[in-house]
Amino acid sequence: MGITQGNELTIRVRDYNLDTTLASGQVFRWHRANGAWEGVLDGHWLRLRQRDENQITVHSAVPIRSWGFVEHFLQTKVDLAPILTAFPAEPLIGRAVAAFPGLRLLRQLPWECLASFLLSSNKQIRQFSLTIEAMCRAYGVPVVTPPGGQATYTFPEPERIAAVPERELRSLKTGYRAPYLLATARAIADRTVDLVALHQASVEEARTILMELPGVGRKIADCVLLFAYGFASAFPVDVWIEKIIWQWYFAKRPPRSSEIQDLASQRFGPHPGYVQQYLYHYARLGAPLDPPPESTSPSPMPPSVTTV
DNA sequence: CCCCAGGCAACTG
DNA sequence: CAGTTGCATGGG
Numbered sequence: 001m002g003i004t005q006g007n008e009l010t011i012r013v014r015d016y017n018l019d020t021t022l023a024s025g026q027v028f029r030w031h032r033a034n035g036a037w038e039g040v041l042d043g044h045w046l047r048l049r050q051r052d053e054n055q056i057t058v059h060s061a062v063p064i065r066s067w068g069f070v071e072h073f074l075q076t077k078v079d080l081a082p083i084l085t086a087f088p089a090e091p092l093i094g095r096a097v098a099a100f101p102g103l104r105l106l107r108q109l110p111w112e113c114l115a116s117f118l119l120s121s122n123k124q125i126r127q128f129s130l131t132i133e134a135m136c137r138a139y140g141v142p143v144v145t146p147p148g149g150q151a152t153y154t155f156p157e158p159e160r161i162a163a164v165p166e167r168e169l170r171s172l173k174t175g176y177r178a179p180y181l182l183a184t185a186r187a188i189a190d191r192t193v194d195l196v197a198l199h200q201a202s203v204e205e206a207r208t209i210l211m212e213l214p215g216v217g218r219k220i221a222d223c224v225l226l227f228a229y230g231f232a233s234a235f236p237v238d239v240w241i242e243k244i245i246w247q248w249y250f251a252k253r254p255p256r257s258s259e260i261q262d263l264a265s266q267r268f269g270p271h272p273g274y275v276q277q278y279l280y281h282y283a284r285l286g287a288p289l290d291p292p293p294e295s296t297s298p299s300p301m302p303p304s305v306t307t308v
Numbered sequence: 309c310c311c312c313a314g315g316c317a318a319c320t321g
Numbered sequence: 322c323a324g325t326t327g328c329a330t331g332g333g
Contacts, residue, residue: 025314117314117315120313120314120315121313121314121315121316122312122313122314122315122316122328122329122330123313123314123315123329123330123331124312124313124314124330124331124332125313125314126313126331126332127313127330127331127332128313128314131330170329173329173330173331174329174330175328175329175330176316176327176328176329176330177315177316177328177329178329180316214316214317215315215316215317216315216316217315217316217317218315218316219314219315219316220314220315220316223314236314237314238313238314238315239312239313239314239315240313240314241314256323256324280314284314
């Protein structure tokens with residue numbers, strides 16, 4: 001539990017690295033500002049700072065009655081140790097975990113997560129993050145910030161996006177994703193799809209429903225399942241995961257996406273999604289440029305026991 | 309000019 | 322089925 005002082009909260013943490021976590025490609029609206037991170041959560045401007053190994057302080061621009069939404073977002077009550085213990089003893093995974101101790105999975109709001117990753121397809125994080133900010137500035141609601149602070153906005157609700165002409169969305173550099181975002185926002189706004197109800201669904205059911213949305217394929221659906229709904233079995237396969245899995249587990253032959261999914265579910269333990277986050281971050285920021293996996297040759301795949 | 313980016317949908321064989 | 326291609330946009 002945290003210590004609250006109106007505009008400030010101190011959260012006790014263990015095995016938590018705030019910098020690594022917020023910079024690991026899960027969220028795109030949190031920005032470093034002189035030793036802290038600033039962003040918007042549930043309509044509140046917040047500043048997060050890790051004081052030491054065991055303390056994260058939260059500052060708000062206005063008094064907060066209940067801080068539960070912050071701890072939920074940060075998942076500070078999750079005990080990371082048993083999750084890491086359940087990781088398989090494999091050289092690549094060991095290196096990734098050692099490279100980024102305290103890397104966590106956050107728990108995002110489904111709509112912001114879905115819309116953000118819908119805009120991510122075939123674009124660099126730097127680029128679509130700018131698009132997301134422009135979209136919030138254009139269609140979000142202003143939030144209270146500290147005196148002298150820069151204007152900041154909420155992530156626009158699906159009902160708001162649904163009412164925007166496609167050409168306006170295109171002017172935000174959304175490109176060919178504009179009609180996808182628009183149609184998806186409309187599907188949610190008119191209750192064709194109920195994102196809240198997915199919390200009660202199985203991961204397979206939820207994935208099927210998400211993938212019926214235009215512009216949402218397996219990868220984006222898995223990101224939402226993992227980052228917003230907490231399905232630790234979801235294993236998003238992007239170009240970075242594809243690269244490092246190819247390098248360490250398939251050597252010559254480029255793996256199909258389904259083969260990577262099979263590998264993850266069969267060999268990466270009970271929390272493939274956590275493994276994925278470590279591998280993704282390691283592939284992007286931690287791995288040697290030309291890492292030679294032959295020094296720790298990966299064992300061959302065990303005989304497949306998949307059922308039909 | 310090229311290739312690539314936290315992909316997806318449509319198309320081809 | 323699996324594999325290929327077009328798509329907007331910007332960086333290297």
